[in-house]
Amino acid sequence: MLVTPLTKLLGIRVPVVQGGMQWVGLPPLVAAVSNGGGLGILTALTQPNPEALRQAIRETHKLTSKPFGVNITLLPTINPPDYEGYARAAIEEGVRIFETAGNSPGKLIRYFKQNGCIVIHKCTTIRHAKSAIRLGVDVVSVDGFECAGHPGEEDIGGLVLLARAAQELNIPYIASGGVADGRGLAAVLALGAAGANMGTRFMCTVEAPIHQNIKEKIVASNEQDTVHIFRTLHNTARVFKNKVSTEVVAIERKPGGAKFEDVRELVSGARGKQVYETGDPDYGIWSAGVSVGLIKDIPTCEELLARMEKEAEDVIDGLVKVRVEKAKL
Template sequence: MPFQTDITKLLGIKYPIIQGGLQGLGREPLVSAVSAAGGLGLITAGTYSSKKEMIEDIELVRKKTSKPFGVNLAIGIRKPMDEYVEGVIETGVNIVFTSGYSPAKFMDQLKKAGVKVIHVVPSVKFAKKAEELGCDGVVIVGYECGGHPGIDEVTSLVMIPKVVESVSIPVIAAGGFSDGKGLVAALSLGAQGIQMGTRFVMSQESPLPETIKEQLRSASMNDTLIIKRSINKPNRVYKNEAALKVLELEGENAKVEELLPLIGGEAYKKLLNDGDINAGVLSIGQIIGRIHQYPSVKEIIEGIVTEADSIITKMNQSWQPI
């Protein structure tokens, strides 16, 4: 059954389930599959070497599905996003998720083009700033999330309702979500949908090498850790040799230049291209400890919706008026 929320209405999607921005993985096969299954797929702009390459993948998505999809722009992290913003506007994509630094620089440009902008934030403070800038919604990431949880070590259970109470725009919950239980929990906390990265990384359509997916199947909830605190950019990653080495170097007060061979783009490319899980760092959330299979995206989304529907039905039956 469709779950109608402010987010499904805003984005024109069937289910309030959104794919996270996944560096190197947010490409056509995954994006098309998520959108076709009723969620919202996101092309990850930073994955592409040029605007032209991103536009080619956008056109491929359009050939695969007529359903809505968007573009994720990581601002101020890997490369300038100016040409990719131009690409979004040129292709008529009308949904953008921004992350990293403030999207203020691009807001006028995007809003004039009729683009809906949703910003990913780690705290109440930045959620309020996003609303002031004119963002149409925010994604709040809890401490459990893979990638960048922010400096405050506050979990989703606490953070989501606090942000919902603090802004008037729709809130999407991220960090620790993978199933119908999580969707119902997020909705009950006031969120209008969920965004999932790790769950979609572990899908058939994800470009992550199968050798790495196989290794991640047996991961526990304790097999992630936070690196890059020393450079004020906390990053939750899978606990592999590269991540442990980064922690060791940070303990020795290493400079950024000494960390780059492990945390930089070349190491990550080697991880993806060679299927070597120890070649670089891989952003993964604590929810990996509850994910032991990598089915199709369609199966993932249908499973979430079916489970959520069942839970809501049982809850309605349990709450009988006196």
């Protein structure tokens, strides 16, 4: 078994957390990850309101007796969702593990800690990680350049970012971005992480609530099949490279640049949701990390986690053999 500060803190067998993914973090996937030994995460903002999240939590409780959490991502928007309502509903339904992300999470983190919760906060820089630690989080999830979604604007790859975390941070941290198998899990453990956060890899599982066409598209893809959009808007997002994302990048590169209004219709969340529902990979924007290049099959979550656990153990055992004692003279 792989025993780390993360497995001890969360009460899980495999040090792997399923990322909070919009339209994907639903009860069937969350329960499957938790039942497989990892930590499943419901995505609060996938639900239209706090009451719907309450029902999703109850459904997840019916599907698993294992620990699972709820992700609440604070979005840069003029009309913010009812974050406090989502948080209250989750706590009232017995959730005690939360993943937070986005800007200015202090108020939310304080509320969770006042209610005896474990908080994992996602961040893309050591500076932001230290800020989250000062707010009282228990674990930071460090997003490297390889990750799907928002990698920040500093373009620091996981290899350096995780090693910097080992130098600078005084609480457990987990690696997010680029991990899709046991070899990657062993690698981030070697870099000092207490586990890994995976999103793209869990999209390509039997239980993921997305169209089979999208799963097969991921399997057929390689590490060059993602692209960054919103770079010129300073809100970089890594997404799958398709007709829509290619058009967005072209608009951004026009002389004089682009405003969000120029691409608003192309990047709408409704279109992205339709991708997962209809299976047309070119209909809208959908998140995918560089790890698409490592994904070659569509296993159950239980199969995936068991395989990763064994692969990581085998890699670690193999590394022990690399070290050879000096022969006695």
